[in-house]
Amino acid sequence: MIYLTRKCEFSASHYYHNSQWSEEENRRVFGKCANLNGHGHNYTLEVTVKGRVDPTTGFVVDLKQLKDILNREVVDAMDHRHLNKEVPEFAARIPTTENIAIAIWQRLEQRLQVAKLHRVRLYEMPDLYVDFYGEA
């Protein structure tokens, strides 16, 4: 089994707010992230796929195809966008780094054909990242 990781970046804005909670509770749990005017990050995404090396092509996955999927499902959908307002997954889910990683996994998993998705690693900042392995 060989693991291959492809990286891409996107910049987006978001805020954290649970409409079931009082304003005070939102501020207590989410701190500065609860500001409804939003704020932004430069996200770095590392997608790791695994599979066997095709004896003819020598590829685990066609990198061009993987890049196209990442561009379409992640960059086009999230880059320079407001996650709460423009990405349907976050109409009802808070766009924390955890939930963005899960949403990216769900978007990619159904598009990948040959290789299997192993890990989605999403950096919100250089000192904070989330790994999602598709675990229930």
Add this chain to the structure above:
Amino acid sequence: MRAHLTRRYVFAASHRLHAPTLSEEQNRDTYGKCNNPYGHGHNYALEVTVSGPVSSDSGMVCNLVEIDEAVRREVLERFDHQNLNTLREFANLVPTTENLAEVVYNILKQSFHAAHLEQIRIEETLMNSFEYAGGNEPRR
């Protein structure tokens, strides 16, 4: 849905690698420059990985404030700008980064309960790093 969250911290400390059970010559052979009697220092980077279900209320594995507070109180305040050899944790333990990783993991395991402590990773320099998951195989 279970996710893993990793947070990175930096601290600076000095140490000298010297095993009391070895002769001076054996120490020099084993540890090389790290055996310099006056010690030397590093900027260590610590990555703490915790895991747990993503809360449907908050969208989080755990509140970052709680990890930051535990790491600051239990690790950074204990080790930052210290000589590791003089601390009680290393009274009978050579402060290699392997041992430091085990010590830091065990301290956090005892003091941080807001999520499952999965593993820690310490970079001694940009060229070397150490991972410890409490005896389990670190997850990649």
